[in-house]
Structures are given as structure tokens and as C-alpha cells.
Amino acid sequence: MSSSNMGTCAACKLKHPINDLAAHVAACERRLKGDADSLQIVVGSPEFPEFWMSVEAQSQATLEALDRFLRKAWLECCGHLSAFTIGKQRYESYLGDFEYGEKRPLGMKRKLAELVKPRSKFSYEYDFGSTTELVLQVVGRLQCKPSRKAIQLLALNDPPQRICEETEECENSATGLCAYCSAMPICADCLRTHDCGEEAICPIVNSPRAGVCGYEGPTIKV
Ligand SMILES: [Zn+2]
Ligand SMILES: [Zn+2]
Ligand SMILES: [Zn+2]
Ligand SMILES: [Zn+2]
Structure with a gap:
């Protein structure tokens, strides 16, 4: 997999x-500044390090607001559950259905x-089945400047170039990802003889969830 390892300041x-x-x-001189405190939080994918973003969290930002933002930016396919882990504590998006005595x-x-405070590290999972993990x-x-948007995008990785992996020889740019073959990038030529069928092919989108569970792409842009 090749990657540009470049990103754009919003x-x-x-x-x-x-x-x-x-x-x-x-x-950055162009970033809107004011007199309210905020935190810069960098979000990455341990599995796919080419995906990277920086967000600003205002003091009123809840975990819920960050969860909502991450879903829009990188994750939301069909309303799966999600959780943050900060220290030893888990914070989950849905709190129904507990066994008696369960924590x-x-x-x-x-x-x-x-x-959290500067230098805190924590993790996040979206979908407890085909999980996308973020750090x-x-x-x-x-x-x-205080804003109604508690979480705002500051910077985002540029879309990585994906090369077809159907055969050792093929060096074409991929046009899709096969969800049935672990999100393998594939080109239009190789697709003609690939067995998984059209319905397995997902779009190449700028997200670590590309090719998983029919994910169609971000609903916010830089
Ligand atoms: Zn800038
Ligand atoms: Zn899904
Ligand atoms: Zn396939
Ligand atoms: Zn190919």
C-alpha cells in the first residue's frame, strides 16, 4: 500500500x-482564535497509519459530540455501537440490555x-463486530472562538493512492475495494475476472473504514 503521508490544514x-x-x-495564522480554551486532539488508525486527523475540542465538548464527529468524518455505515476507553474506564454509546450483576x-x-489533558492518550472503537479502532x-x-460546534476539523490526511493487489504483477490504480477480500484494492481490469461479484465492491474513500461493512464515505470535508 502506498501513501502520500501528506495532509491539509482546514x-x-x-x-x-x-x-x-x-x-x-x-x-497557523488563518485558524480562528479567541479567548476560550480548547484542546487539539490528533486521531489516527493503528492499522492504517496513512489516515490521520486533527480536531479542536471546545471546553463544552462531550464524548458524545466527539463520537458523532468521528462517525461523520470516518465511520458511520449502519449505526453500530461505539466506545471510548480512557484509562481503565469504558464509555459506551448505548447503555441498554445489561445482565444482572454485570458491570x-x-x-x-x-x-x-x-x-483528558495534554499528552493523554485514549482509544475508540466503532462497531464491536467488524471493529474500526482509532487512537x-x-x-x-x-x-x-466559542462556537456551537463543540468539535471542529483542523486538519486531515490527503486521500492515499491505492494500487491494485489482485495479482503480484498488476500496478494499476485501484478503483474499488473488495469487502469480501478484507478490503483489498482492485482495478477495473482485474475486477472483470474477480469472483466476488459487484455487490462486494466498495468505493475507495478517505477513511480507515473504507471497504468495511459497505461503508460509503465521509459526510464532512476539509
Ligand atoms: Zn494552516
Ligand atoms: Zn455497518
Ligand atoms: Zn473479492
Ligand atoms: Zn489490477
């Missing part, structure tokens, strides 16, 4: 290597700023 639209983007965002997880009403790190504090 405020100034300049491209930077992903490794420098969090620092760029903190210093009840907490919900997502808590405010992020009460649970999050608070990289620092920012000053923001």
Missing part, C-alpha cells in the same frame, strides 16, 4: 507532511476536558 488549505501538521495547526459501562455525557492523543491546548 484553515489555510496548505499541505504539510502529516508529522508536522499538528504543530502547523497550532501555529455497567458509563455513557458518553461526560465532558472531554474533565477526562487519540491530546497534543496541546489552543485558544478558540
